[in-house]
Amino acid sequence: MPKVRILAGLLTLLLAGCGLVPAPGPATDATAASSAVVTKSLRDVERFWAARYPPIADGAKFQPVQGGYHPYTENDPPPACGGEPVEYQPNAFYCPTEDFIAWDAQNLIPQLQETYGALLVGVVMAHEYGHAIQTRLGRTRQPTVVLEQQADCFAGAWLAEVQAGRSEAFQKASESQLENTVAGVLMLRDQPGTSALAEGAHGNAFDRIRALQEGMEQGNGQCAGYRADNLPVTEVPFSTRAEAASGGELASYEESVNLLAQDAQSYWQRTFPRLTGSAWPELPIQPFEAGSPPDCRQPDTSAQGAAFYCRDGDYIAFDNQDLGPALYERIGDNAVGMLLGDLFARAAQARRGASTTDKKGQLAVDCLAGSWTNDLLTRGEDRGIRLSPGDLDEAVAALLAFGRADEGNAPTAFERIAAYRQGVLEGLNACD
Ligand SMILES: [Zn+2]
Known part of the structure; x- marks a missing residue:
């Protein structure tokens, strides 16, 4: 019974991925392979925005990220952001003050690629690039959960480009690759019980997958209109x-x-x-x-x-x-x-x-x-x-x-x- 086997496989995956705190390990071939995926993803996302930014910015020209792309490891930290050194975390982030994107090339990204496939790495990078777009649009004074969902939506708009066969980094994903990507987004959710107003709240997976799918279906113009008062947010804190x-x-x-x-x-x-x-x-x-x-x-x-x-x-x-x-x-x-x-x-x-x-x-x-x-x-x-x-x-x-x-x-x-x-x-x- 194939479906039952798939079910068991996915359940194991869900269990293994819980918490997303990978064990530190030395740099490996997987690190190098995932860096190649990150680089080609970011280049493709940039190409996407060069064409798609002006229509949502009153015709303004798109300016690519100026502060560079920085892979980091435990021993080789990312550049300081906002004058503060950045401690090692299995993470990927955009630094608005220095306008750069950085990612954990030692653990997080290689593991995401291995478990969920290269396309999830592309989606994570498109999400980070989405934060750079917000900064360019001057739309950052919104609750974190709105900004995070908007970045997910922007990532979805890029994913639609992949599915339309226009990406230079990825071929059109199969249904199961798409589902693996969704399973990955599910893994990157906030801990249950996080308040949607909490600093750094990304939204639960339900809301994030909605934003991603909406971006895919309706494009970046829809994403650009996200506001606290027009976005359904189902993430709630524990009530007692x-x-x-x-x-x-x-x-x-x-x-x-x-x-x-x-x-x-x-x-x-x-x-x-x-x-x-x-x-x-x-x-x-x-x-x-x-x-x-x-x-x-x-x-x-x-x-x-x-x-x-x-x-x-x-x-x-x-x-x-x-x-x-x-x-x-x-x-x-x-x-x-x-x-x-x-x-x-x-x-x-x-x-x-x-x-x-x-x-x-x-x-x-x-x-x-x-x-x-x-x-x-x-x-x-x-x-x-x-x-x-x-x-x-x-x-x-x-x-x-x-x-x-x-x-x-x-x-x-x-x-x-x-x-x-x-x-x-x-x-x-x-x-x-
Ligand atoms: Zn984010």
């Missing part, structure tokens, strides 16, 4: 100390399944009549042991045999032994939420007589799953469970794990994340 102490996680896999399944059931009882005019009959749930699913003639699934909605039996079933606990332990409680959200949404889509298997149907399922997340995100404090910081990123990680492109005309994880986000941000009405 107890929530911070638990990391916002429900205490166990069993508790997650029970509470989330109950909540999904009541959500669809409340909202299904709005969608169809008819009531929502309680949806039976059949957890099963790994490898022993209940018999079903028409299983409808995005996780192969490990979880499905059974059309002929009108029930949902999932592997309660391997898949469920692995999602909880390796990603978090809301990866379980995404699994259940997907299955309930499949049932809702089938019960309203629509397809769940063609591309349009699959994307509608993702949007419907997102509409439940929207409800969890926007409800009052007194109503059952709520989303906590990190949960949206867990949902995206789970979608990437289920929805990797590996066959024909199925939607890609990239498209599925966009459809899910639409449901999250706009609610049920967005899912017709």
